[in-house]
Amino acid sequence: MSQVHTARIWRYLYWECVASIEAMGQLPVKVLTRLRAETTLDELPIALETDSNDGFTRKYLLSLSDANRIETVLMRFTGRVTACISSQVGCAMGCVFCATGQMGYTRHLTAGEIVAQAVHVQRVLRAQGQRLRNVVLMGMGEPLHNYDAVMKAVDILTDGNGLSLGAEHITLSTVGVVPGILRMAQEKKSVRLAVSLHAATQAGRAALVPAARKWPLDELMAACRTYSEITGRRIFYEWTLIEGKNDTEQDARDVGNILRGLPAQVNLIPLNPTTGYVGAPTRNDAARRFQKILTDEFSIPSTVRQRRGIDIAAGCGQLAITVK
Numbered sequence: 001m002s003q004v005h006t007a008r009i010w011r012y013l014y015w016e017c018v019a020s021i022e023a024m025g026q027l028p029v030k031v032l033t034r035l036r037a038e039t040t041l042d043e044l045p046i047a048l049e050t051d052s053n054d055g056f057t058r059k060y061l062l063s064l065s066d067a068n069r070i071e072t073v074l075m076r077f078t079g080r081v082t083a084c085i086s087s088q089v090g091c092a093m094g095c096v097f098c099a100t101g102q103m104g105y106t107r108h109l110t111a112g113e114i115v116a117q118a119v120h121v122q123r124v125l126r127a128q129g130q131r132l133r134n135v136v137l138m139g140m141g142e143p144l145h146n147y148d149a150v151m152k153a154v155d156i157l158t159d160g161n162g163l164s165l166g167a168e169h170i171t172l173s174t175v176g177v178v179p180g181i182l183r184m185a186q187e188k189k190s191v192r193l194a195v196s197l198h199a200a201t202q203a204g205r206a207a208l209v210p211a212a213r214k215w216p217l218d219e220l221m222a223a224c225r226t227y228s229e230i231t232g233r234r235i236f237y238e239w240t241l242i243e244g245k246n247d248t249e250q251d252a253r254d255v256g257n258i259l260r261g262l263p264a265q266v267n268l269i270p271l272n273p274t275t276g277y278v279g280a281p282t283r284n285d286a287a288r289r290f291q292k293i294l295t296d297e298f299s300i301p302s303t304v305r306q307r308r309g310i311d312i313a314a315g316c317g318q319l320a321i322t323v324k
């Protein structure tokens, strides 16, 4: 295939965001015939879409060619437009409070299916004269359990002929898959890394995140330290705040202690309730108290994330599990 035709195809895919090979009308017939014969375009038709009441979040349930469905979310917070995309159908990690974890694992997504979610959001934004700038791999699935496809997708998303996203505008969130974190460090991947901590003791963490039995807290923190030493990068530590479970002043001091000396930011996220887990989100005053301890006693920067989109089940997996 000539360079001219290749460049035109990339433009159709990532600039015009066409949804089918048939829409690539300016290509010669022989090129179109070859594309139809040798490739597939992951169109991901919309099975369902919903808006949150506050208008900041739009959630899509997208269909895959094998009839499985995944979730993709378009978020508009504080002037930033972000796509939250999935890396797997379901998830094997089984975090007790997570709707996707409650579904179990079905399969990995291909790199094409991961990229197609970002292209879907870009298509929506393009129609509104906007452009996608941020992607978070925080949808359904554990990205480091599907390492090769996820990193191939990242390469396409950051390619100047692709969506041309800055790697620093892509955040990969892991529950703590130690081999994947170390591999990211060795390969010097430049996407931002977020690690879901949720508890600062091995027993507390294993009760919320079964994957902690395979990769215990001390191994995880050693991997995080290695990652930051090799890459020089800060890690974002995610902490789902569950009332009475992990939101006490002692919990705040415990997390402050294990992050001492590490380049870190803590993102505190009040729980998104799911039908499969009995637990309530921490109240705002307790979240602020937690945050104040991290700031005053440990000088660790932190945010308390707003619980937007609760009315459209915006926590990962919540739409897929409620719509069968």
Ligand code: SF4
Pocket (backbone or CB within 6 Å): 091, 092, 093, 094, 095, 098, 099, 100, 101, 102, 139, 140, 141, 142, 174, 175, 316
């Ligand atoms: S929180 Fe993430 S890693 Fe845990 S079960 Fe849900 S999707 Fe999987």
